[in-house]
Amino acid sequence: MRSRPNASELARLLADHITRLAPELLPHGKKDSSEWRVGSLAGEPGQSLAVRLSGARRGVWADFSSGERGDALDLVAGCLFGGDRKQAMAWGSNWLGLSKTTNAALIQRRPIQEKLNNSQELDKEAQQRRAKARRLWMDTSAGIAGTPVEAYLAGRGIDLRALGRAPGALRFHPAVWCAEVRKPLPAMLAAICGPTGKLVAVHRTWLAQSPSGTWAKADLQNAKKVLGGFSGGCIRLWRGVSGKALDLAPAGDVAIVAEGIETALSCAIACPEYRVLAAVSLSNMAAMKLPDTLTEIIVAADNDTGNASARKALDAALSQFAQQGRTVRLAMPEIQGQDWNNVLTYHDKDTGPERS
Structure with a gap:
């Protein structure tokens, strides 16, 4: 008989205890409905990384800033062992009480958690990255x-x-x-x-x-x-008709804000007269720090109909821009699952977001 479960079995067992595991691995996170939210695998406060706490997908996590994702075993590996699943399996078996291993290397709490209690250390790590x-x-x-x-x-x-x-x-x-x-x-x-x-x-x-x-x-x-770390930042892809840097944007400037690079560039091709920015992630879109001279924002969103978390983040961005006193327009492809790069690829560029 095996002394330990295999990787998939261990991931399932860890997921069954995710409501206890997630806060232990990421103590600076917060519960948000059925998710545990934190900034990243490094454990700083934030919203970019979400761990599912209940339902059939419990234990599944995704970092919407970096694109990383995985199961409960991957979460242990990413938080404690730099992605090493073999070490994560040994630790997970010990944590679940399936192994009698007492090696300190397996039962130690991840070193970075000690640092997270000291803001200066966290700042130092951010500066190093x-x-x-x-x-x-x-x-x-x-x-x-x-x-x-x-x-x-x-x-x-x-x-x-x-x-x-x-x-x-x-x-x-x-x-x-x-x-x-x-x-x-x-x-x-x-x-x-x-x-x-x-x-x-x-x-x-x-x-x-x-x-x-x-x-x-x-x-x-x-x-x-x-x-x-990029909270509040963006990728400045196109300056529009003014040709000026974002922090020197003239009064009344109009900007298209998209999530990803390819979508944003597609918008620049279709609407070169507008300034175009990529927010990198939906969760960061609402946090973007933009000059007051940008009086109109066109949000070129992906059609993620049916994705409640994506819609929540999109609505937060729209609301934030409106609260800043800007005129806000939402441009979204008609077909579910498509973005503006799909529109550029399959249709004439005259179907660009300013006409949606």
Whole structure:
């Protein structure tokens, strides 16, 4: 007879105790209806990471900022062991009382929890992640013309030649470390900037080339991740008719705000007269720090009909923009499950969001 359950069985058993496990792993989170909410696997307060506490999907979690997701065993691995599931299995068996192991390495609480009790340590860790993001950004050369990034976007129907220039917020890096496959992969990088234009984080989209030579997102569980904290920031993809930086936006400026990079670029192709920003995640959209001179916001949303949590985050963003005294318009594709990149790809660009 096996002394321990296998990974899938252990994940199920941990999920059965998720109401106790989640607060123990992420003590700085808060219960929100049927979810435990926290900033990230690092454990800081926030809303980006949600762990399901009840129902058939209990134990399932997702970080809407980084794109990471998994089951209860993955949660243990990510919180305690840097993603190592083998160590997580040993710890989980011990935590559930299925193993008599008393090795301190298995029963210790994760080291970062000690640090989270000290705000200075948490700030230090955030600064280190931001510094790492800046080093990654500076390790690349400006311009994406002729690179796999340009080819990848063209494959998504985004021809940057229609804009006359490529957004300076995008770069190509030939070898960015990917923890999922434990090796560097080519990647599209995007600069996430705060209100003053200072880089605070870097969004990574890992790419892969097919045998036919085309470029697409790498076949990964999480092909998109963010390095660094970015609450309140955004990716400044297009300056619109004014041509001015976001913090110098003229009075009466109009901006399109989308969730992802490809959706936002599709909007820029369709509506080059408007400023275009990518919020990176729906949960961050309401937190974006925008200048008062942006008097009108067009939210180019994905059609996530039926997704209650996505609609809740979208409504929060719409409400926040309205409370700031801005005119707010919602533009959403008619077909469920589609975004504005789908519209650009399958229809004439004259069906852009300003006409929806």
